Amino acid sequence: MQRGNVLVAQGGGPTAVINQSLVGVVLEARNYAHVEGIYGALNGVSGIVKENFLDLTQESIENLERVAATPSSALGSTRDKPDRAYCQKIFDVLKAHNIRYFFYIGGNDSSDTCRIVGEFAKESKYEMVAVHVPKTVDNDLMENDHTPGFPSAARFVASAFAGVNLDNRALPGVYVGVVMGRHAGFLTAASALGRIYPDDGPHLIYLPERVFDMDKFLIDVKTAYDKHGRCVIAASEGIHDKDGTPIVTKLMQKVEKDAHGNVQLSGTGALADLLCDQVKEKLGIKRVRGDTFGYLQRSFLGVVSDVDQREARESAQKAAKVGIGQGLSGSIAIKRVGDYAVEYQLTDLSKIAAKTRVMPDEHINAAGNDVTEAFKQYLRPLIGTTMPDQSRLQAPKVAKVLHK
């Protein structure tokens, strides 16, 4: 194998376990004699073009393990989406630092960067492998049963809705919780695992995989409210009308777009407030509350799936094994085998890059306002082995004396 340096970077939105992947690459890379230095790029690709590298060869195992257990990207991240000129700069830096093994932990944009940089290396006859290590709370990568980062965020969402449902049961009304997810509804759908009893909320779940119709929404809410005397709703930030226009933009005067040309959805309470106002005005329900889970759901300290931690570490170890041990480029995909176990498979970058997976039809109910049992079975093993218990009082009623 080619002697040289390893570079690892983290891109896109942070997750609760993205540092497990970082540490998985670093510790596995230490096993190979042909690895000289192990570098970490600060702030993803933007740190690569500026040559902002840390020498991770000098990190103690003890501190690496503490970092692994810490949420959010320890190397820093970036929202830059490199074009070919940007990738050329990346390649020039990699070559100058004798990087022969490049690992990029990120979503589908990051896998595309691996692909393009790998092409530059091939064209220049520079021997280098580029391996994409998947992460995303959105769970939207092709070829993967699920993606590291999603199970912990799903656990946050399920725990939040379990609590919110209990709160709403104690003080009844309508509650709207808005969850991250522009195109893929997996994270919003995870709210269903907060339910234990048949009348538990969320009573309604709205996903970006289905067209959102305000009139139908209001009928749904009224039906649930009449039945339960309360209604808990999970809505994806990405819900949109039949023309694909995000519902949140209907009230916005200025629409903020990110580097990828996407409308800014997170970091504002506008969608929850809009839906609450509709319920108050059109249905005349008084106690209506809305929360936007925002940034809490992807890096909350202490809410993490142990299964997710393990898989984030193992998928990165696999990346290092195939990249450094076998000299192969690609992306590491998680495949489910048995019930429940996983295998890590090297997959062609072009199958992941710049593509988006959404929820399959069999995970969404016919009415488009809830998930199916199949989805709950899919999700349950992922969110971890230690979900807290919850119970209700079972006691019978006491006979009335004054109001007989």
Add this chain to the structure above:
Amino acid sequence: MQRGNVLVAQGGGPTAVINQSLVGVVLEARNYAHVEGIYGALNGVSGIVKENFLDLTQESIENLERVAATPSSALGSTRDKPDRAYCQKIFDVLKAHNIRYFFYIGGNDSSDTCRIVGEFAKESKYEMVAVHVPKTVDNDLMENDHTPGFPSAARFVASAFAGVNLDNRALPGVYVGVVMGRHAGFLTAASALGRIYPDDGPHLIYLPERVFDMDKFLIDVKTAYDKHGRCVIAASEGIHDKDGTPIVTKLMQKVEKDAHGNVQLSGTGALADLLCDQVKEKLGIKRVRGDTFGYLQRSFLGVVSDVDQREARESAQKAAKVGIGQGLSGSIAIKRVGDYAVEYQLTDLSKIAAKTRVMPDEHINAAGNDVTEAFKQYLRPLIGTTMPDQSRLQAPKVAKVLHK
């Protein structure tokens, strides 16, 4: 002691440990031979006047313990604030059911209800004790070092800001997190325990104990942003201008008021959005995000302080001991002794009822935009013994090759 029945009820906003208090009363009450039945009122005082009681004598210990570990009020709650006529109805029902020991778990309004109902009993020469068992996430009860429910909510807020700070460090910008607390800033101030390193956020903390000035806020944000390249802000939902007008109402067309005549503050993202818009417009910073923690912070499944659980249980056991065992009425206050231990003291209801404690001056810094070390020392033992660890990479930088 008077033979008769015990009634326990839960009022006001739910907390993560309010069922520990419920179960503390129920299990302790079982120790007394003069107790006949142990009833639970559904939905606080509103369930009492309707005689909606559960016979908790028939709950198994196993299920009671599972309920104790479940967040939010298992008996249901109410926002009703009884006047004298309402309290007369409560008393009539208590008498009809031979209730001789009445326990109301709640905030300062609940203690006032205990006081008034106790007066009716005295006037009618009906032998009955009324004991208030404190709970509130706001930590605003007089005579108490702190109040059950607050430490778990504080742990949520500290954990949320720890995560949000790490997220903001990975993808720098300005972040505003809005925390519950109308008059008392304790819960917002708990964000300070999310900090580990000197440059960690929240970099600014705004409390309802100080006047909020928008121009000063913008100067503070600019100063922090210039210093750190980012800025994380914790703001109480109750921040107000020098006339006492809540900042959130400045943008609202319709102001919603609750049964207590208070402006509705929670369940809307308006304040975070307003502060973010100001930062974007006046400071020209592009990446500005705001979250409102809303209902997540008071009943999130699995984020709970073990110290809070224990104290909620013990304060309720103490209430049952003095009420049923000694025939005394009052409120159970938590007093801090040593470092760190507590004692539970029976306190006169009139010292708690309808009064509000706010943060002492020595807990707030001179500039009014942060807490002091004294506050952190006060809070640290409360949030529990198992706060998750966090760490940063320590490695040195790699020398640049191309950009020397």
